[in-house]
């Protein structure tokens with residue numbers, strides 16, 4: 001369960017102050033698949049960074065399973081990021097010189113998972129995102145954008161986080177791979193009770209989430225959705 005309380009993030013831009021997140025409050029129950037939509041520059045990535053403790057709010061708080069991030073010491077915030085959150089962020093790059101398998105094993109190593117368990121679990125995760133087994137040992141910089149995106153999702157799942165934050169998870173993918181990723185996220189939230197929040201411009205994805213929010217002029221509003229059973233929307 002995640003509770004966002006009157007979150008504000010301002011930036012100085014020359015002598016102007018911009019407020020991409022200006023009093024945002026919402027709650028998400030465990031296992032919810034939710035999306036945030038909004039125009040480019042509306043503050044979606046800023047909001048996601050605040051939820052993942054990659055950035056600190058100007059004011060307000062994020063409470064995850066009853067634990068408040070405001071005032072949490074940096075060491076604890078690092079622990080929160082590593083243990084509780086799976087990131088699928090474009091700027092949160094994979095390590096280009098390591099293999100797909102090594103990239104997925106890395107967060108498990110930080111979390112102290114035994115080596116034999118790491119490799120087995122990483123292989124299973126790469127299978128789940130349907131990366132060709134021939135490519136498990138291939139270096140990241142020799143994989144296509146879509147393949148890298150799948151590795152990033154497998155890596156986000158490595159420590160079985162309670163919350164996954166994904167910035168444009170279908171952004172680089174062809175329609176069919178994108179559909180597969182949507183189905184994967186949907187089954188993760190339903191079967192593993194993982195809360196997933198995606199920022200997306202992909203209408204098919206946004207329409208298939210349980211809840212959809214729009215960020216506009218610093219404020220978040222909820223919009224009705226067709227839900228997971230819906231047919232893909234015409235784009």
Ligand SMILES: Nc1ncnc2c1ncn2[C@@H]1O[C@H](COP(=O)(O)OP(=O)(O)OP(=O)(O)O)[C@@H](O)[C@H]1O
Pocket residue numbers: 011012013018020038039040041042043044045046047
């Ligand atoms: N570190 C920063 N310093 C100053 N301004 C910033 C910073 N990060 C973001 N901004 C500004 O805040 C606003 C929101 O940016 P953000 O990246 O959150 O938008 P977005 O909705 O994710 O956009 P897109 O859909 O294009 O990815 C933009 O005007 C951006 O220039």
